[in-house]
Amino acid sequence: MGRLVVIQGATAAGKSAVAVSLATHYACPVVSCDSRQFYREMTIGTAVPSVDEQQAVAHYFIQDRSINEPLTAGAYEIEALALLDKLFAHHSTVILVGGSGLYADALVYGLDPLPTSEVIRAELNSIYERQGLAPLVEALRMADPVHYSLVDRQNPLRVIRALEVCRASGMPYSNLRTARHATRPFEVVRLAIDMPRQELYNRINGRVDQMIEQGLEDEVRSLIPYRDLSPLRTVGYSEFFDYFDGKISHDTAIDKIKQNTRNYAKRQLTWLRREGDLRYFAPHAVDEIIAWMSSINYGNI
């Protein structure tokens, strides 16, 4: 049975470099679970692996599609599972790396097979825009009292998604949620890259400055026609759109990118904390990671 090594951690923590080092050591490929590095139109602002890194080891799910075809977590689960099937035919180890916790969990634990409906969601969104959240919350109370009592009723995305599932399936959302972990045809080893908060924030600030030097502003400007697509709701892009709109100054935009990236990193860390026994390593501790991996037995996910 193959072994999937999952490398997580906050943005700018140095996950990609660790992944390349490990992949070189195990002579294995790297699969990304970064929801913004999927898109070929976004390069500078998403800090995709460098050309050198991509030539050193095979990378998958890196800039392999267009922002016109967004990849949802559910679709990612299916595509990535199919890919792993092929990769494990030739490799005993595959590395999964990326900052999108939901996507990593979709692949590792699986999502319940819930329906989606663009049409229903569009209807719900239009109600939300015209009448606000209250009627949607009330509709959810009628359609699924159980989930109504559990859901964050102030969060439009949660309420709308739950209603979307109810209407598309004809069943209460809560009936379809099992919270069961899927069984996978591979073992999973999870670890995370971490460092002191201040150090992480310094790296983030420095990386944003680098992105500016590399021409992030021009990259974002070239994407103005696509600004409403969901992949462009992204730190580093939204702020420049605000600047182009004259809402904020250039300097403010850059400061906001740094701040919003720090906030994003904090949310990633919060997400990872619920993975109680996650093993943390420093970004340069590749030898330590290799030693740790050879010391653990398969089977304890």
Added chain:
RNA sequence: GGUGCCAUAGCUCAGAUGGUAGAGCAACGGACUGAAAAUCCGUGUGUCCCUAGUUCGAUUCUUGGUGGCACCA
């Protein structure tokens, strides 16, 4: 050098005729099963510049410092 004004949270500031203080932003904590770099929720974290007085009690009033700003030299 003189005169005036100012000094309160990480930042910008408000405030109490004397009873140890509060806004915005930041920060921190959390939620999150198909928008997830998204979306949403919660929390004041403080030698009220220092000093000596007055007072039952001083961050608030008074004295003397220190630092900043403005104007005059």
